[in-house]
Amino acid sequence: MSHSDHIPFELSHIKMDMVNEQACLLRFADHIDDTVADAIGLVTRQLRDLAGIIDTIPSYTSLLVTFDVEHHDRFAICQQIQTLLDNLDMTEVTSRASREVVIPVYYAEEVGPDLQEVAKHCDMTVEEVIQLHSQTTYRAYAIGFTPGFAFLGNTPKALHIPRKNTPRLKVPIGSVAIAEQQTAVYPSVSPGGWQILGRTPTPLVDWQSDSLALIEVGDSVRFEPISRAEFLAQGGQLDGF
Amino acid sequence: MAFNVIKPGILTLVQDLGRYGYQHLGVTTGGPMDEFAFRWGNALLDNHANAAQLEITFGMLTLEAQAPTSIAITGADLAATLNNKAILPWQTYALKTGDVLTFNQPNLGLRAYLAVKGGLQIAPVLGSVSTVMREALGGLTGKGEKIQKGDVIPFLSTTEHQQRITPRLAIPNYEQQNIPMVMSYQFNTLSGLDRARLFRNEYSVTAASDRMGYRLSGEAINGDKKGIISEGIAYGSIQMPNDGQPIVLLRDRQTIGGYPKMGCVTSIGGGLLAQKKPGDSIHFQCLSIGQAEQERQRKMSLLSQLR
Numbered sequence: 001m002s003h004s005d006h007i008p009f010e011l012s013h014i015k016m017d018m019v020n021e022q023a024c025l026l027r028f029a030d031h032i033d034d035t036v037a038d039a040i041g042l043v044t045r046q047l048r049d050l051a052g053i054i055d056t057i058p059s060y061t062s063l064l065v066t067f068d069v070e071h072h073d074r075f076a077i078c079q080q081i082q083t084l085l086d087n088l089d090m091t092e093v094t095s096r097a098s099r100e101v102v103i104p105v106y107y108a109e110e111v112g113p114d115l116q117e118v119a120k121h122c123d124m125t126v127e128e129v130i131q132l133h134s135q136t137t138y139r140a141y142a143i144g145f146t147p148g149f150a151f152l153g154n155t156p157k158a159l160h161i162p163r164k165n166t167p168r169l170k171v172p173i174g175s176v177a178i179a180e181q182q183t184a185v186y187p188s189v190s191p192g193g194w195q196i197l198g199r200t201p202t203p204l205v206d207w208q209s210d211s212l213a214l215i216e217v218g219d220s221v222r223f224e225p226i227s228r229a230e231f232l233a234q235g236g237q238l239d240g241f
Numbered sequence: 242m243a244f245n246v247i248k249p250g251i252l253t254l255v256q257d258l259g260r261y262g263y264q265h266l267g268v269t270t271g272g273p274m275d276e277f278a279f280r281w282g283n284a285l286l287d288n289h290a291n292a293a294q295l296e297i298t299f300g301m302l303t304l305e306a307q308a309p310t311s312i313a314i315t316g317a318d319l320a321a322t323l324n325n326k327a328i329l330p331w332q333t334y335a336l337k338t339g340d341v342l343t344f345n346q347p348n349l350g351l352r353a354y355l356a357v358k359g360g361l362q363i364a365p366v367l368g369s370v371s372t373v374m375r376e377a378l379g380g381l382t383g384k385g386e387k388i389q390k391g392d393v394i395p396f397l398s399t400t401e402h403q404q405r406i407t408p409r410l411a412i413p414n415y416e417q418q419n420i421p422m423v424m425s426y427q428f429n430t431l432s433g434l435d436r437a438r439l440f441r442n443e444y445s446v447t448a449a450s451d452r453m454g455y456r457l458s459g460e461a462i463n464g465d466k467k468g469i470i471s472e473g474i475a476y477g478s479i480q481m482p483n484d485g486q487p488i489v490l491l492r493d494r495q496t497i498g499g500y501p502k503m504g505c506v507t508s509i510g511g512g513l514l515a516q517k518k519p520g521d522s523i524h525f526q527c528l529s530i531g532q533a534e535q536e537r538q539r540k541m542s543l544l545s546q547l548r
Contacts, residue, residue, distance in 0.1 A: 019425040020505035021533040023475040032470065044265065054261040055270070057473030059497050064473025066264070070290075070541070074534065142471055144497035147267040147376055151471075188377075205266070207367055207378070213266040 009035050011088050016081065019064070024078065026063040026085075032153075036061055037141055039093045041218025046084055052077040058217040059142040098139070100220040103185060105134065105176050106231035107198035110238060114164075114195040118178070121161045132156055133197060134223045138183060140215050148187035148205035150215040155183050167193030172240025174199045176223065183223075187213075189240070201226075201236030242308035242398040246390055250302030250344065253388035255361060255380045258291045260369035264473070264496045271371030271379060272492045274298075274352050274452060274515035276508055277413065277540055278316035282356030284544050285313040285333050285405045292360025293370045295388070297353045300344040302388075304355075306336040308398035311358040315407065317350025317415065317516055331412050335402040350415040350516035358402075362395040373493055375453070411543040413513060418443075419526040421510040422479065423533050426502035427469065435462045439503060440525055444487065448519040452493040454480070455514055457523070461485025468499045477505035479525075489514060507533040509540060 007013075015027045026043070029036045037060070044058040047065060052072030057064040067077050107130040109115055119126045138152035145151075155178055163179045168191065171177070175186045177194035186192060187204035200223075205213045215221060226234070256279065259272025273279035273296055283292050295302075300319040314321060314330045321328050322343045328334060330353060336342070344353060363370045363381060372380035372387065380386050381394065388394070431439070444457035462485045474480075478490045480500045489506055490498075491514070506514060507528065517523060528536070 017425065018423075018530045019475045020423055020477055021507055021530055021537055023505075025426070025473065025475075030470075048265075055264045057264045057496050059472045060470045062470075062472040064264075064475060066261070066475070069534075069537070142497055143265065143267045144471065144495060145267065147263075147269075147378075149267055212263070212367075217265065 009033065009039070011039065011085065011090060011093070014085055016078065018074075021074075022069050023064060023066045024081070026065065026081070027061065028063070029061050032060045032141065034139060035093070037139055037218055038098070039088075041098060042093050043085070043088065044217065047081065050077070050080050050084070052080070059144075098218050098220050099216075100137075100222065101215055102222050102224050103176075103200050103202055103214075104226040104230070104234065105198045105200050105223045106226050106228060106236060107134075108228065111172075111175070111199035112197040113241065114177075115197055118159070118161055118195050118197065122158055124158070129159065129197065130225060132159055133178065133183065134225050138221045140217050140219045140221060143213075143215070143217055146186075146188055146190050148213040148215070150184060150204075150217075150219075150221070152183045152221050154181045161195055163193040164195065167191050170241070171196065172199065172237075174201065174204070174236070176200055199231070199236060201231050201234035242310075242396055244304040244306060244394040244396070246303075246388055246392040246394065247305055247341070248301060248303040248343075249388050249390045249392070250297055250300060252298040253302050254296045254298075254372040255293055255363055255388070255394075256296045256371050257293050257365075257369055259492065260367050260371050260373070260379070263367050267496050268367065268378070269373055269376060269493050269496060270476075271369065271373040273354065274492055275316050275354070275512040277512050278352070279354050280544055281331065281407050281411070282313045282315040282354045283360075284547050285315070285407065286311060286356055286358045288356060288358065288360055292356065293363050294357070294361065295355040295394070297344050297355060298351060300346050300353070302344045304342045304394075306338060306340045306342070308338055308396075309400050310336050310396055310398055311402040312336055312342075313356040313405075314353060315356070316353040318348040319353045320345035320348050321353070331407040333403065333405045347518070351518050352515060357396045358399050359397040362397060375493060405547075408543065408547075411540075415513065415516045417513060418522060418524050420506055420514050420523045421526050421528045421533065421536065422477070422504050422506045423528055423530050424504040426478065426504060428503050430501065431462070431503065438462055440527060443522045443524060445522045446517045446519050450519065452491060454491060454494060455489040455517070457487045457489065459486070462487065462503070467501075469501055471497045471499040474498050474502070475505050477507065477511045479503045479505065491515060507536065509536055
């Protein structure tokens with residue numbers, strides 16, 4: 001995710017290709033950076049309101065758009081998308097500041113079993129790991145793996161650590177973890193190979209509520225350390241491993 | 242008014258056309274593995290196109306009707322019987338209270354659809370009743386469970402019944418080996434030799450195939466080998482992992498992924514593929530986007546002629 005050695009991103013560089021008879025892929029750039037992510041976030045929000053578009057999948061450098069071909073003409077939808085892209089400008093992209101989501105985290109070994117290993121690998125104390133992880137502002141570049149699982153980047157270089165050699169079969173809900181240059185919260189119980197630092201009491205997804213998922217692609221995300229008492233008071237659970 | 246589940250079958254799932262509008266949050270679409278068989282079920286009964294049905298994979302399902310209704314069976318021939326008398330798919334049947342409907346084992350194809358007049362009466366989750374077990378969404382309880390013994394599957398009773406049969410030319414040939422696909426995504430990174438391999442070779446369906454993806458085995462395609470920056474995975478994507486054995490991603494696919502993709506099987510191709518069993522072989526047949534679109538429109542117009 002480097003910023004160097006790349007042609008600066010411009011909206012006129014976006015390429016649109018059909019990938020099957022019902023979906024097209026918009027390729028914004030061939031490298032990951034914040035301007036690209038801003039543009040993808042903005043286009044995604046605007047496309048969702050267009051007639052004939054039933055699904056969008058924003059990711060690091062691209063946006064997949066699925067059409068309702070039962071009720072709409074493919075060429076008409078493509079034309080609408082092109083018009084929308086032609087009318088965007090970079091000032092609009094950069095002026096629409098992204099939302100900031102703050103996630104409380106109880107960092108401790110009872111819910112963060114990899115804290116020691118991360119500290120050792122990064123040649124830091126556990127306190128320094130916690131400080132560094134919670135003082136950085138991240139961006140949601142993509143969502144996937146499981147519903148609501150947001151890939152957040154970039155962790156500071158000093159915190160880079162590979163995934164575990166053997167993934168855990170069961171990572172508890174709310175686990176906050178890191179791997180390479182990314183960090184994430186596990187929204188549901190799932191297998192997982194990332195290094196776990198702590199746990200949040202805040203639900204990442206709630207399909208019964210209107211908000212559905214706490215984090216969307218393009219959001220800024222910060223982690224705020226909380227005490228054991230605060231974690232428990234906010235409904236946090238200690239079991240799960 | 243409902244079906245009582247006497248035997249639950251190997252994998253019986255409530256499905257509608259799928260859960261759309263949530264893929265940006267990582268939620269997959271689900272939906273019928275054989276979309277056109279599903280659409281014919283609802284068309285034969287004059288149901289809404291999205292009315293909930295049962296997708297019956299492999300068979301071994303026995304249901305008892307608690308009230309009269311009208312049903313349609315489409316898709317695979319799973320040696321179905323009504324009160325122990327053999328019945329054929331692609332047509333409607335009237336059910337009386339106490340009638341017993343059984344799906345045994347596949348004669349042809351793998352997945353049958355059972356549609357009921359007015360649709361199964363099930364509350365949607367995120368706008369759909371489609372069952373996605375991996376995501377714990379949809380189905381009878383909303384929690385993504387497959388149909389189990391003792392389940393009660395509600396429908397609206399009716400004594401109204403129209404005898405209808407799907408026109409012969411609209412019934413797919415599940416023995417067809419050609420699976421139509423379009424070239425897209427990273428197809429251009431394939432060498433000429435790999436392109437020839439992809440279209441010349443036969444691939445066989447492996448036992449590790451499911452609603453998420455069909456894993457194929459055949460001569461390896463080397464491709465680009467390198468991963469790509471994770472991007473959205475469209476229906477039918479033909480993913481090429483490092484071992485060069487293609488995986489065709491279907492209804493329950495993950496929303497994003499970092500393996501190169503050679504293109505997508507079409508919606509019709511994916512439906513045909515979903516009727517294949519482990520050990521069956523297939524061929525990829527290349528279409529342009531325009532041809533794939535025309536083929537789909539032709540199939541859809543046959544459906545609308547009935548309506």
